[in-house]
Amino acid sequence: MKYGHLFACILLGMLIFPQHGDTSPRPDFAIPARMTGVASGSLDSTGNVVQNTNRILALLDQFQSITETLYRLQTPDLYRLATGFRLVLDSLVESGSPIFQALSNAARLSSGNITTVFDGIRRSINATIALNELHQSVINGTGLLLGSAGVRNISIVLDQLVRNVANLSTTLDEIEPTLVELQQLSRPSQSVVDSQYPRNGIRKLNGILLDYVNIGQSTVPQINAVVNRIRMMDGFIARLASVTSGLQNYLNSSLIAVNGSVYSGVQQRLQTSIRTIRTNFNASVTATTRKLKLFFLDDLDTVRTVARNASGLLVQRLTNVTQSLDELVNRTTVRMEGRESEWVMNRTIAAVSGLAWRLALTVTSSVPGADTCFARYNYEFDKLPRLIYGTLSSCGQQEVRTLQSVASALAAYLGVVQAQLDAETNQYNQCLSGVVPSSSDELRLQRAVCLQGAERISDIWGGTVVDNQLSAFEGLMHDEVNYSAERHHQCVRTSDQLMIAEVKNLWSAIASCLH
Numbered sequence: 001m002k003y004g005h006l007f008a009c010i011l012l013g014m015l016i017f018p019q020h021g022d023t024s025p026r027p028d029f030a031i032p033a034r035m036t037g038v039a040s041g042s043l044d045s046t047g048n049v050v051q052n053t054n055r056i057l058a059l060l061d062q063f064q065s066i067t068e069t070l071y072r073l074q075t076p077d078l079y080r081l082a083t084g085f086r087l088v089l090d091s092l093v094e095s096g097s098p099i100f101q102a103l104s105n106a107a108r109l110s111s112g113n114i115t116t117v118f119d120g121i122r123r124s125i126n127a128t129i130a131l132n133e134l135h136q137s138v139i140n141g142t143g144l145l146l147g148s149a150g151v152r153n154i155s156i157v158l159d160q161l162v163r164n165v166a167n168l169s170t171t172l173d174e175i176e177p178t179l180v181e182l183q184q185l186s187r188p189s190q191s192v193v194d195s196q197y198p199r200n201g202i203r204k205l206n207g208i209l210l211d212y213v214n215i216g217q218s219t220v221p222q223i224n225a226v227v228n229r230i231r232m233m234d235g236f237i238a239r240l241a242s243v244t245s246g247l248q249n250y251l252n253s254s255l256i257a258v259n260g261s262v263y264s265g266v267q268q269r270l271q272t273s274i275r276t277i278r279t280n281f282n283a284s285v286t287a288t289t290r291k292l293k294l295f296f297l298d299d300l301d302t303v304r305t306v307a308r309n310a311s312g313l314l315v316q317r318l319t320n321v322t323q324s325l326d327e328l329v330n331r332t333t334v335r336m337e338g339r340e341s342e343w344v345m346n347r348t349i350a351a352v353s354g355l356a357w358r359l360a361l362t363v364t365s366s367v368p369g370a371d372t373c374f375a376r377y378n379y380e381f382d383k384l385p386r387l388i389y390g391t392l393s394s395c396g397q398q399e400v401r402t403l404q405s406v407a408s409a410l411a412a413y414l415g416v417v418q419a420q421l422d423a424e425t426n427q428y429n430q431c432l433s434g435v436v437p438s439s440s441d442e443l444r445l446q447r448a449v450c451l452q453g454a455e456r457i458s459d460i461w462g463g464t465v466v467d468n469q470l471s472a473f474e475g476l477m478h479d480e481v482n483y484s485a486e487r488h489h490q491c492v493r494t495s496d497q498l499m500i501a502e503v504k505n506l507w508s509a510i511a512s513c514l515h
């Protein structure tokens with residue numbers, strides 16, 4: 001199978017190249033290839049067309065592979081800024097390649113219409129020349145990234161290259177007629193070819209091609225340097241973005257944790273204390289009314305009425321106190337505002353990123369000393385948001401601790417309310433202690449009088465005292481919550497001022513490093 005295939009290929013080869021080994025000259029630019037120097041590169045020191053165009057094509061490949069790395073930038077803003085530079089280099093390669101590829105092909109081909117091939121090359125050259133204006137204005141637009149010196153450098157190179165290909169066009173015009181003439185000779189002898197060959201024109205052509213190579217090669221380090229600086233800044237900005245977004249997440253978690261601590265350690269704790277008062281009061285009222293119920297059918301009118309009246313009053317007190325406490329529970333909310341911390345963190349990130357961009361652009365535009373200053377200061381950019389994050393989260397922690405001790409004080413205050421309510425039911429219990437339905441009439445009547453006294457206390461000032469205590473508690477709570485908010489606000493504001501000072505310090509350190 002393999003041999004059959006090979007055999008078929010050989011047969012095919014023989015069919016396609018029937019005159020192989022023929023004496024007819026093999027043209028280069030439709031010129032005999034054997035002509036000294038044309039293909040071997042020894043025409044003179046300028047080498048030959050194929051060799052030189054290949055050098056240019058390799059150079060364009062090099063441009064391409066350098067700029068390709070710009071497609072992999074991680075920072076969208078930098079990617080956008082670098083787009084103009086990348087587009088121009090891409091376009092330089094895309095418009096240049098066809099010229100040199102066609103020239104290389106033309107120099108190697110042994111057949112074809114020189115006029116047609118050269119017209120194609122000239123069209124490509126014209127297109128390249130026409131693009132220069134666009135390239136210049138796009139490069140001019142990259143001043144922010146490359147700096148005016150960088151723009152000027154690239155701009156000069158672009159002009160040199162365009163003048164070079166324009167000269168190429170002129171030289172093609174010069175050599176074309178002679179090449180056409182040679183091509184039109186039928187079976188020219190080697191000596192005729194040698195004598196008519198446009199040596200000077202070809203030498204000039206090679207000279208121009210070599211110029212292109214030289215201009216291009218001396219630009220490679222410059223372009224490399226620009227691209228490397230852009231990539232280094234891409235790494236810097238991306239690293240900073242990752243640090244700051246990590247800190248933003250930590251701050252978010254920290255604020256959620258603070259909210260959680262405030263919620264459970266302060267708000268829920270106070271609410272639970274208030275609910276406990278309600279439950280305790282309910283329990284003691286229930287126990288007391290159960291005892292009073294024993295006298296609901298007492299044979300003494302007074303005892304019966306007073307017992308029912310006292311029980312009714314206590315149930316009403318329970319309803320009212322329960323209502324007040326429930327409402328108080330609903331109004332017991334302690335929040336720690338996290339938005340301000342988040343805002344300061346956002347401002348920090350914005351300020352640090354702004355500075356980082358300024359530094360990055362001094363590096364990409366090769367401001368003298370920028371590389372050194374970047375090396376010296378770039379880690380300060382990560383430290384600053386870490387510092388502010390630290391102060392903001394400690395503001396939160398500190399406030400949680402303060403609020404927890406405030407909550408202890410407030411819970412203790414609620415003990416006063418509890419004691420007051422206990423005292424109120426105790427008034428009734430004292431009257432009821434040691435008396436049963438079978439006790440003497442005298443004792444029962446005496447205790448009825450006692451219960452009336454207890455009722456008066458409930459009626460006249462029981463409600464008022466408890467209400468006052470509850471509203472005093474609420475006032476204290478609101479004051480503490482407001483103080484806490486104010487303290488936290490001051491702490492956050494101090495972080496903000498620290499940030500502003502640190503940002504100023506950092507920038508003035510960098511600015512003095514740059515000068």
Ligand SMILES: *[C@@H]1O[C@H](CO)[C@@H](O)[C@H](O)[C@H]1NC(C)=O
Nearest residue numbers: 112113114115116119183184
């Ligand atoms: C080459 O093409 C041009 C037009 O493109 C034509 O005028 C000329 O005769 C052609 N030359 C040969 C040798 O075919």
Ligand SMILES: *[C@@H]1O[C@H](CO)[C@@H](O)[C@H](O)[C@H]1NC(C)=O
Nearest residue numbers: 119120121122123124125126
């Ligand atoms: C290239 O441009 C020149 C001048 O603008 C013009 O004379 C020439 O015909 C153009 N050549 C081609 C192949 O378009």
Ligand SMILES: *[C@@H]1O[C@H](CO)[C@@H](O)[C@H](O)[C@H]1NC(C)=O
Nearest residue numbers: 136137138139140141143155
């Ligand atoms: C380059 O841009 C500057 C302003 O950014 C403008 O003044 C100048 O004319 C532009 N030059 C070219 C060649 O576009």
Ligand SMILES: *[C@@H]1O[C@H](CO)[C@@H](O)[C@H](O)[C@H]1NC(C)=O
Nearest residue numbers: 146147149150153222365366
């Ligand atoms: C401009 O080019 C020169 C040499 O060609 C180089 O030394 C200089 O650093 C370049 N400037 C910029 C900003 O790229």
Ligand SMILES: *[C@@H]1O[C@H](CO)[C@@H](O)[C@H](O)[C@H]1NC(C)=O
Nearest residue numbers: 160163164165167170208211
């Ligand atoms: C282009 O040709 C002109 C004269 O023909 C010459 O002065 C100039 O140096 C050449 N430029 C390049 C880049 O080859």
Ligand SMILES: *[C@@H]1O[C@H](CO)[C@@H](O)[C@H](O)[C@H]1NC(C)=O
Nearest residue numbers: 248249251252253255256342
């Ligand atoms: C904070 O974290 C929570 C849950 O992890 C998330 O739902 C919320 O969007 C985050 N907020 C911010 C501002 O990142």
Ligand SMILES: *[C@@H]1O[C@H](CO)[C@@H](O)[C@H](O)[C@H]1NC(C)=O
Nearest residue numbers: 255256259260263264336338
């Ligand atoms: C604070 O925590 C409580 C309870 O977990 C929750 O209902 C509330 O939405 C949280 N507030 C914020 C701003 O995260």
Ligand SMILES: *[C@@H]1O[C@H](CO)[C@@H](O)[C@H](O)[C@H]1NC(C)=O
Nearest residue numbers: 278282283286318319322323
């Ligand atoms: C008092 O407690 C009992 C039993 O726990 C309950 O059924 C009743 O609703 C409570 N009374 C008030 C006013 O909350």
Ligand SMILES: *[C@@H]1O[C@H](CO)[C@@H](O)[C@H](O)[C@H]1NC(C)=O
Nearest residue numbers: 305308309310311312313455
């Ligand atoms: C309790 O007695 C007083 C008079 O002593 C009376 O005005 C009041 O309506 C009575 N309350 C109940 C709940 O029976």
Ligand SMILES: *[C@@H]1O[C@H](CO)[C@@H](O)[C@H](O)[C@H]1NC(C)=O
Nearest residue numbers: 313314316317320458459463
């Ligand atoms: C209960 O509350 C109502 C309305 O707030 C009030 O009129 C009544 O006197 C209260 N009763 C007691 C026993 O506190």
Ligand SMILES: *[C@@H]1O[C@H](CO)[C@@H](O)[C@H](O)[C@H]1NC(C)=O
Nearest residue numbers: 323324325326327328329330
């Ligand atoms: C307390 O708030 C809850 C939910 O917001 C509501 O259902 C309830 O009626 C409120 N209670 C009082 C006493 O206001």
Ligand SMILES: *[C@@H]1O[C@H](CO)[C@@H](O)[C@H](O)[C@H]1NC(C)=O
Nearest residue numbers: 339340341342343344345346
């Ligand atoms: C902070 O920035 C984040 C993301 O950039 C945004 O979601 C949030 O709303 C900002 N917070 C404040 C308080 O500005």
